[in-house]
Amino acid sequence: MHPDSRLDRQxxxxxxxxxxAAPPATTDAAIARAIAAAKGRPRRASSRSWIxxxxxxxxxxxxxxxxxxxxxxxxxxxxxxxxxxSNAARAKFMPLVPVAEIERAGDALLVxxxxxxxxxAELGLPIDPARAGDPVDAELLLRRDGALLAVRFxx
Amino acid sequence: MxxxxxxxxxxxxSAADAALAARVACGDxxxxxxxxxxxxxxxxxxxxxxxxxxxxxxxxxxxxFVHLLTHADDFDPQRGALLPxxxxxxxxxxxxxxxxxxxxxxxDERWTQQRADDATPDVAIAVRQDVEQLRRAIAALxxxxxxxxxxxxxxxxxxxxxxxxxxxxxxxxxxRLSRARGLLARSLGLHDSDTSVATRG
Numbered sequence: 442m443h444p445d446s447r448l449d450r451q452x453x454x455x456x457x458x459x460x461x462a463a464p465p466a467t468t469d470a471a472i473a474r475a476i477a478a479a480k481g482r483p484r485r486a487s488s489r490s491w492i493x494x495x496x497x498x499x500x501x502x503x504x505x506x507x508x509x510x511x512x513x514x515x516x517x518x519x520x521x522x523x524x525x526x527s528n529a530a531r532a533k534f535m536p537l538v539p540v541a542e543i544e545r546a547g548d549a550l551l552v553x554x555x556x557x558x559x560x561x562a563e564l565g566l567p568i569d570p571a572r573a574g575d576p577v578d579a580e581l582l583l584r585r586d587g588a589l590l591a592v593r594f595x596x
Numbered sequence: 597m598x599x600x601x602x603x604x605x606x607x608x609x610s611a612a613d614a615a616l617a618a619r620v621a622c623g624d625x626x627x628x629x630x631x632x633x634x635x636x637x638x639x640x641x642x643x644x645x646x647x648x649x650x651x652x653x654x655x656x657x658x659x660x661f662v663h664l665l666t667h668a669d670d671f672d673p674q675r676g677a678l679l680p681x682x683x684x685x686x687x688x689x690x691x692x693x694x695x696x697x698x699x700x701x702x703x704d705e706r707w708t709q710q711r712a713d714d715a716t717p718d719v720a721i722a723v724r725q726d727v728e729q730l731r732r733a734i735a736a737l738x739x740x741x742x743x744x745x746x747x748x749x750x751x752x753x754x755x756x757x758x759x760x761x762x763x764x765x766x767x768x769x770x771x772r773l774s775r776a777r778g779l780l781a782r783s784l785g786l787h788d789s790d791t792s793v794a795t796r797g
Contacts (some may be wrong), residue, residue, distance in 0.1 A: 445734070445785050448780060448781050449728045451727070454727050454730070455727050455730050455734075455750060456752075457769075458727050459644055459645060459672050459750075461642055462637070462640060463636065463637045464636055464640040464657045464658075465650075467654070468636070468640075468654045472628070472632050472658065472661050472662075475661070475662050476625045480626075480666055495707065537599075537600055550630060552615045552619075553615060554612055554615035554721050555615075556607070556611040557607055557611075561602065561676050563601055563604040564600060579611075581611070581615070583616075583630060585629070585630060585633065586634050587613070587616065587631055587632035587635075588609075588634065589608060596717065596719065
């Protein structure tokens with residue numbers, strides 16, 4: 442067997458052997474303690490308004506899931522066919538994962554963010570080509586582990 | 597509505613990470629929790645593969661996220677995603693905790709042989725396929741080669757990310773990876789006549 446093949450095979454074995462490796466619970470606890478301790482220290486004031494944590498409770502998840510279900514199907518097929526409808530769609534959350542997963546997420550987080558405008562186009566919604574390079578204000582719905590669930594565009 | 601492409605999801609997820617990191621920088625400590633949950637395993641695996649020591653890896657994870665808690669404003673999303681930045685910090689901590697100086701020793705081969713002999717006297721004659729043996733052989737690589745080998749081959753970071761994490765040029769990543777594979781093959785008793793590396797973005 443070629444030495445590189447043997448080396449690659451062994452590297453693949455090693456990769457697989459740690460694929461599920463995770464820090465011990467003691468590390469999780471240490472980080473939780475660090476967060477709690479940091480909360481007690483004075484910090485700089487926030488420069489933007491912020492929605493307190495945890496913002497999205499189970500009830501709001503259900504509401505968001507409802508809003509998601511109200512989305513018009515295939516909104517971007519006929520480029521800017523109805524700009525008003527498009528804007529309305531942007532005000533609602535758009536799921537990035539199956540809706541059932543959002544409903545299961547429970548105590549989710551809502552995070553204001555600036556995302557590339559191309560994300561709107563990726564979702565099939567029309568964008569103004571003149572502003573294609575500008576980021577767009579959005580709100581991201583995240584699972585407690587930070588994974589994306591849904592997005593809502595604000596402008 | 598179409599599903600987001602993988603690339604768009606990655607970019608949007610990066611925006612979420614950046615927003616959370618900005619919150620941490622503004623004093624919202626709770627914003628660290630989702631970042632920790634999301635990235636702890638990647639940081640841990642990197643440190644584990646680099647050091648070969650679970651206890652060191654666990655300490656490095658703690659170091660990295662406490663650093664994020666106190667230095668989140670050092671993260672600049674314009675320069676890249678959060679995870680490579682965290683791994684770059686982990687790289688510094690794991691070196692420190694493993695007792696390595698910031699500057700690398702120059703005599704790679706003598707250093708490698710000495711570390712291999714110190715760590716595992718029977719490495720050269722043991723069963724080659726053993727994962728633990730490979731892990732030890734990696735732990736015996738000089739740090740600058742170990743960096744690129746762990747990042748590219750095991751943590752599956754791109755060459756560009758690896759270059760950013762290590763603070764070196766893309767070509768340096770390629771040459772170090774080739775050298776790392778050669779040293780590893782020799783340490784494992786595999787003939788290193790060909791140390792070619794796969795191309796990765």
